[in-house]
Amino acid sequence: MKKWESQFKLGDVLTAEQLDFFREHGIILFRNFLSPEQVHLYISEVSRIEQMWLDEKREKVNGIPLKFGKDDEGKMTIQRLCFTSLYSDPLHQLIQHPKLQSLLPFLGAFEGRIGEEEKDGLVVNNYINTPNSTFTQMGWHTDAPRDLFMGQRIMPMLNVGIHLDTCAFENGGLRVIPGTQRQNMLKLLFGKKYFIDNSDDRREVGFDIQAGDLSVHDGRLWHRVKQSPLFGEASRRRVMYVPLVTGKYAPKDENSKTPFYHRFTAKVHH
Numbered sequence: 480m481k482k483w484e485s486q487f488k489l490g491d492v493l494t495a496e497q498l499d500f501f502r503e504h505g506i507i508l509f510r511n512f513l514s515p516e517q518v519h520l521y522i523s524e525v526s527r528i529e530q531m532w533l534d535e536k537r538e539k540v541n542g543i544p545l546k547f548g549k550d551d552e553g554k555m556t557i558q559r560l561c562f563t564s565l566y567s568d569p570l571h572q573l574i575q576h577p578k579l580q581s582l583l584p585f586l587g588a589f590e591g592r593i594g595e596e597e598k599d600g601l602v603v604n605n606y607i608n609t610p611n612s613t614f615t616q617m618g619w620h621t622d623a624p625r626d627l628f629m630g631q632r633i634m635p636m637l638n639v640g641i642h643l644d645t646c647a648f649e650n651g652g653l654r655v656i657p658g659t660q661r662q663n664m665l666k667l668l669f670g671k672k673y674f675i676d677n678s679d680d681r682r683e684v685g686f687d688i689q690a691g692d693l694s695v696h697d698g699r700l701w702h703r704v705k706q707s708p709l710f711g712e713a714s715r716r717r718v719m720y721v722p723l724v725t726g727k728y729a730p731k732d733e734n735s736k737t738p739f740y741h742r743f744t745a746k747v748h749h
């Protein structure tokens with residue numbers, strides 16, 4: 480396990496160095512994408528949406544199940560929200576920001592777009608290490624085979640992470656195995672046991688992530704979320720993900736079916 484440094488800043492266009500780095504490793508971290516004020520605003524927007532959905536007793540958004548947990552006082556919380564930008568002007572504007580469009584060349588020759596209404600839209604993961612939490616870590620996986628479960632072939636896609644909490648390397652969080660985005664299909668599908676393997680890997684790397692940082696990883700890259708050694712609020716980690724997608728436009732709506740893999744991941748994401 481190794482900590483990587485990063486000094487990359489996201490400008491209006493990606494530099495040759497940034498493109499080369501991403502092509503080699505399948506992951507890149509940009510510092511200070513959001514100001515502290517923006518982080519604060521998006522956290523409050525997520526709380527507002529969470530409360531609205533709890534009040535509505537909502538269980539799914541566009542066919543994708545919300546993931547519920549309880550806080551220390553036994554109050555219901557939502558630990559994974561999806562399609563959030565469709566319920567918030569500030570989040571919608573963030574997703575439409577030209578700086579996010581500037582990430583599309585990471586897809587290489589493929590023409591991409593921001594998947595605001597596709598896949599799970601703008602996801603918010605809210606991890607906390609408490610006895611009642613249902614979301615403390617996420618086992619090894621790649622994001623690519625979800626397409627297979629949807630009955631489609633795997634298309635190139637990137638996941639953009641917008642980090643709302645500071646998470647030092649020592650405190651767990653995102654871990655990736657650099658370069659695995661270039662593996663063959665057999666390794667992509669069977670390189671590790673999807674979601675149930677939480678063990679350390681000597682090849683894995685992570686970062687000291689600051690609230691406001693932005694990460695991009697290739698959908699074919701092996702990655703996981705390592706559990707925090709801390710407990711309670713000190714372990715809280717909120718991160719938003721939006722997919723950059725290619726291929727046929729496939730928006731979801733209220734009538735969209737629940738993908739089969741959610742029945743599986745609901746059981747193993749603890």
Ligand SMILES: O=C(O)CCC(=O)C(=O)O
Nearest residue numbers: 604617622640653704718
């Ligand atoms: O929370 C993270 O940083 C990663 C989440 C993830 O890999 C996923 O939702 O597929």
Ligand SMILES: [Fe+2]
Nearest residue numbers: 620621622702
């Ligand atoms: Fe993932």
